[in-house]
Amino acid sequence: MGDPPAGGSGPGVIEISIDVPLAPFALRVEARLPGAITAVMGPSGSGKTTLLESLAGLRPRARGRVAVGGDVLLDTAAGVSWRPEARRIGYVPQDAGLFPHLTALGNVRFGARGDASRVEAAIDTLEIRGLLGRYPASLSGGEKQRVALARALATSPRLLLLDEPLAALDVGLRERILPWLVRVRDEWRLPCLYVTHNVGEALALAARLLLLRDGRVEAEGAPGDLLASPALAREAETGIENLLPGRVVSHDAEGGVTRVRADAGFEMTVGLVPDRAAGTAVTLAVRAEDVLVAVEAVRGLSARNVYPARIAALERTGVDVTLRAVLEGSGAALLARVTPAAVRALGLEAGKGVWLAVKSHSVRLV
Amino acid sequence: MLTAEEIRTVLFTLQVAGLATLVILPFGVAAALLLARYQGPGKGALETLLSLPLVLPPTAVGIVLLHVLARRGPVGAWLDARGIEVVFTGKAVLLATAIMSFPLLVRSARTAFEEVDPRLVGIARTLGCGPAAAFFRVTLPLAWRGVLAGAVLAFSRALGEFGATVMVAGNIPGKTRTLALAIFHENQVGRDDRALALAGVTVALAFAALWTTEWVTRRRAGRGRA
Numbered sequence: 001m002g003d004p005p006a007g008g009s010g011p012g013v014i015e016i017s018i019d020v021p022l023a024p025f026a027l028r029v030e031a032r033l034p035g036a037i038t039a040v041m042g043p044s045g046s047g048k049t050t051l052l053e054s055l056a057g058l059r060p061r062a063r064g065r066v067a068v069g070g071d072v073l074l075d076t077a078a079g080v081s082w083r084p085e086a087r088r089i090g091y092v093p094q095d096a097g098l099f100p101h102l103t104a105l106g107n108v109r110f111g112a113r114g115d116a117s118r119v120e121a122a123i124d125t126l127e128i129r130g131l132l133g134r135y136p137a138s139l140s141g142g143e144k145q146r147v148a149l150a151r152a153l154a155t156s157p158r159l160l161l162l163d164e165p166l167a168a169l170d171v172g173l174r175e176r177i178l179p180w181l182v183r184v185r186d187e188w189r190l191p192c193l194y195v196t197h198n199v200g201e202a203l204a205l206a207a208r209l210l211l212l213r214d215g216r217v218e219a220e221g222a223p224g225d226l227l228a229s230p231a232l233a234r235e236a237e238t239g240i241e242n243l244l245p246g247r248v249v250s251h252d253a254e255g256g257v258t259r260v261r262a263d264a265g266f267e268m269t270v271g272l273v274p275d276r277a278a279g280t281a282v283t284l285a286v287r288a289e290d291v292l293v294a295v296e297a298v299r300g301l302s303a304r305n306v307y308p309a310r311i312a313a314l315e316r317t318g319v320d321v322t323l324r325a326v327l328e329g330s331g332a333a334l335l336a337r338v339t340p341a342a343v344r345a346l347g348l349e350a351g352k353g354v355w356l357a358v359k360s361h362s363v364r365l366v
Numbered sequence: 367m368l369t370a371e372e373i374r375t376v377l378f379t380l381q382v383a384g385l386a387t388l389v390i391l392p393f394g395v396a397a398a399l400l401l402a403r404y405q406g407p408g409k410g411a412l413e414t415l416l417s418l419p420l421v422l423p424p425t426a427v428g429i430v431l432l433h434v435l436a437r438r439g440p441v442g443a444w445l446d447a448r449g450i451e452v453v454f455t456g457k458a459v460l461l462a463t464a465i466m467s468f469p470l471l472v473r474s475a476r477t478a479f480e481e482v483d484p485r486l487v488g489i490a491r492t493l494g495c496g497p498a499a500a501f502f503r504v505t506l507p508l509a510w511r512g513v514l515a516g517a518v519l520a521f522s523r524a525l526g527e528f529g530a531t532v533m534v535a536g537n538i539p540g541k542t543r544t545l546a547l548a549i550f551h552e553n554q555v556g557r558d559d560r561a562l563a564l565a566g567v568t569v570a571l572a573f574a575a576l577w578t579t580e581w582v583t584r585r586r587a588g589r590g591r592a
Contacts, residue, residue, distance in 0.1 A: 085491050085492070085499075099504060101507045
């Protein structure tokens with residue numbers, strides 16, 4: 001399965017090149033997306049919602065360029081910045097964002113400017129005719145999402161922005177709402193950015209995947225290709241930075257630990273997981289903030305996993321600094337997150353030899 | 367019961383309080399919205415300034431107004447040159463009550479506006495509303511109870527305004543004498559029975575205003591609102 005074509009300015013192609021200064025870090029996204037559904041994934045706080053709000057025109061501080069289907073909505077260099085009400089972008093936030101003082105019908109009609117046929121079509125697509133007289137307070141989570149989706153569709157948007165429409169719903173309900181989304185995709189054929197934490201949804205709906213981390217694009221491509229990498233798939237879902245495939249070596253029930261050998265060629269001791277037999281394939285998951293960095297050989301430390309390594313790169317990510325260190329011997333890389341103060345105090349820089357320490361209980365097997 | 371003159375005083379008081387409330391409504395709503403949404407520098411100072419009439423002695427406000435509006439005062443001279451007289455007229459009563467009631471409207475309306483999720487306003491914008499349309503279609507319908515409560519509080523405060531009014535408008539029967547001033551006057555001339563009768567009227571008026579608000583807001587709140 002190849003990359004969907006996104007060249008030229010074909011129907012609904014979304015060109016994004018924006019910079020949004022915000023505390024605590026800046027969002028910087030460059031992407032060229034096809035006129036279909038793009039799944040936007042990444043850990044919490046990676047800037048997904050900020051990206052959607054910027055596209056909708058709700059972030060006045062956004063700089064750069066945004067074009068949808070050839071219409072330039074934002075081009076700060078050229079002094080172009082369409083007001084949100086002129087952009088015709090349908091935005092459905094995570095909690096549906098229905099107006100509590102209006103009935104479902106009042107909500108759906110809100111932005112339709114009297115275009116009754118669009119309202120009717122939206123009502124039919126989402127099958128909400130039976131809900132129209134009710135107020136949002138009396139609707140279930142799934143019903144709210146359908147009404148909000150209909151409200152966005154009824155405005156004839158040029159682009160649809162859906163912020164985790166299924167996140168607030170339980171698993172059973174998710175499966176019942178998903179067909180509506182497939183239907184919107186197939187019947188309305190709108191360019192769409194779809195924020196989700198769910199790999200299954202991304203694969204089912206999206207033609208393209210945009211993975212964000214700390215306000216930057218970490219990966220972009222066909223969902224099938226990107227999510228075929230277990231590490232990326234898990235990162236997209238869990239937001240854990242260090243994901244290392246390996247195999248269980250042995251258990252030490254008395255010591256309360258399990259030894260795992262990473263495929264990259266080093267061993268890690270983790271909290272006892274007796275249900276995984278020796279030889280079982282597992283993935284070691286360690287958050288970057290759980291990796292300690294020392295500039296001298298450490299002794300007498302409770303952390304069981306200490307590795308000599310060399311810093312390959314440092315990058316400012318949000319308020320912190322993420323450093324990539326290559327373990328001596330194996331050549332495997334680990335990401336560690338430290339404060340800028342620690343970088344200064346320890347004189348951390350590329351090429352410097354360090355020791356990385358990971359507590360057994362900071363390691364999860366996923 | 368009430369004499370014809372007392373009834374005129376009651377009507378004059380109602381008229382002034384109602385007019386003062388109407389006059390401050392647009393400004394108070396604008397100020398409340400500003401305080402609810404604006405987050406930049408100077409917010410604290412603005413907040414304090416708008417609340418000052420709540421804590422100042424009304425007579426202090428009155429004496430300042432008197433000197434600003436007097437024929438030789440900075441604003442009074444300008445008005446006098448155009449043949450407009452304010453001090454010791456009904457206009458002065460209106461001005462004094464409006465200024466003293468303003469903070470009550472702003473406080474209540476501001477709390478109501480702060481409770482409106484700004485994201486709903488953003489969504490209204492994406493649905494084609496300009497800022498004014500978003501205010502009238504989303505913010506105000508969600509906050510009207512607080513605005514109404516603030517307006518009633520302001521009206522009730524205006525009914526009872528005494529200190530600032532007496533300084534800048536005097537206590538002229540048939541011209542600037544409101545209920546509050548009439549009560550004081552009757553007491554001063556030794557007719558406490560009349561003062562008490564008028565006090566009863568103020569209690570009834572304030573009670574009616576507050577109770578109506580309570581009733582209206584509670585009744586409408588039952589309707590499908592989260």
